[in-house]
Amino acid sequence: MSNIMGSFMNGLAGGVTGFLEGGPAGAAVGGLGGFASGMFNNPSGGGNISSATDGTLGAQQAMDKGYEWANLGMQGQEMAHQLQLQSQSQQFNDVQNEKSEQMRETNTLRTVAMKQREADDKIVKEFIKTVGGE
16 A cells, blocks of 8 residues: 555656646656656655565675675784784894894903903013013
8 A cells, every 4th residue: 555655656746846847748747657656666665675575685684794794804814913913023123132132242242352352462561571671
């Protein structure tokens, strides 16, 4: 019954629109077009579309849900990947910092050893002067 009532409403709306655009002949054509459109296509029945009346709607909703779940899973994988990369990056930085610290210690020890050699050379020269009579 609502389909027939909707068709009459579509016919009335089509008639008014046709009359405004084309006079009495436009009203007749617009009214018939609106009635037929309402009877066969139900364009005004956006609210009438449900999984009970449109078999593809349930399938589309199921596909949408599947897509959303797949997308959520991919986002989870991306987050896990990013966390793994961040962990690897932190480990790399820690190793590089340790290497840098070891190199600083090595350079400091080398500098101290050079100073000690210079001091030893001075002592040996002084000793040679005192013993050799230079």
